[in-house]
Amino acid sequence: MSGPGTFAAARAVLAKELLLERRAPQTLVAMALFSGTAYVIFHFALQRDSVSGNLASGVLWVTVLLAALLGVGRLFVADRDEGGLDGFLLAPVDRTALLFAKTLTLFTFLLALEIVAVPLFDILLLGPSPGIGDWGGVLLVLVLADLGIAVVGTLVAAIAVRTRSRDLITSILALPLLIPVVIGASRATAPIFAAAGAGSLPGRWLAVLALYDLIFALLAWALFDFLVED
């Protein structure tokens, strides 16, 4: 019997992941609540009504990164607890399909989170709000950074799910690996959030983010089979 193609299998897993989250919302709700709480904490800790420039950019990306860790930590939970990983591994499909599907799942969760978290950030903390056109630049940075977080997050989650200290492993591995994403994304959005008015999007940092995404996508593709084997 021949199995489905890689993309057909990835579509099946992605559909299942989204159905599970819709059926019993846990990850997205936790990520959104965390983001809102983090903004309140930043508001009081910084003792400022609004932030702009580098500080605003840093607040946004630290919040997104830490909220993303919640999603990374839960990425394989249902598979581990209910045997779904073995269920997938028993199917005659290329195991890379799981990498594609889980990366897309986390990427979708991050975008969904940001639909709530970025406007909330604008309302609660951001100083002068950028113009509508400048938000297009922010969106581009969000997409590039989310891709990097999703790829690295999936890789780390696949390593952590096989260990007993998975929560520790997730944070210990993911945070250092994602430092370049935070640097690139915060440098890229800082001019847009400047108090003196939105500056132009620095192409150099967009290129850094795109290169990071490419390198880790190739690394994940090369390693993933090995990681999900026994």
Added chain:
Amino acid sequence: MSAIELDGLARRYGDRTALADVTLTLEEGATLIVFGPNGAGKSTLLRVLATLLRPSAGHARIFGSDVRTEGWRVRGRIGFLGHDALLYGDLTAAENLSYQARLHGLRDARERIAQLLEAVGLTARADDRVHTYSRGMVQRLAACRAVLHDPPVLLLDEPRANLDPAAAELLEPLLGRASGRTRVVTSHDPAGGLAEGDVALGLRAGRPVLLRPAADVSAAEIGELYR
């Protein structure tokens, strides 16, 4: 061609030997019944055959395909029923089977799913989430998952655990000798196991200590394995 060929098959977890030196041949349509106390290596044997664990040494072939190098081909030919149901509790029975059907590349699986649910008496609960099921019902649904793609080989780890006699009878056409499939079945029931097996394998500490036609083995010999 033999359905299953094992040649010096071994599996270690670090320094611990879970399975060692298993060599046997099983003809198509035959049943290998595997006995042994807890930790003897029965589940490890099944997981190696299912490609969920890599052999540490030796070879295992299913219909000529090596589990180590041709896992993709092997996975399309086996149905695995282990201690875990491999089902998502927040999905319904129909959704779980539909997901597995997509992973196996089955077209028009709706009819096949309906037939299987009917066969195990779960049609009325097809749209209920699995976490609302009793353990026996979950086991019946797991049996549907294992045979959904009509595999010629079944790997069954104590398949009647959690089942009452009526439910066990319900699963007989799917998992039993009547299914016509080649089967590797683990059991702790000497009399029942020997009755349904063609070849008996006894394991102790991962090593084969008994390998004979089931008809030539007595329940007392199997009992000795557990002492």
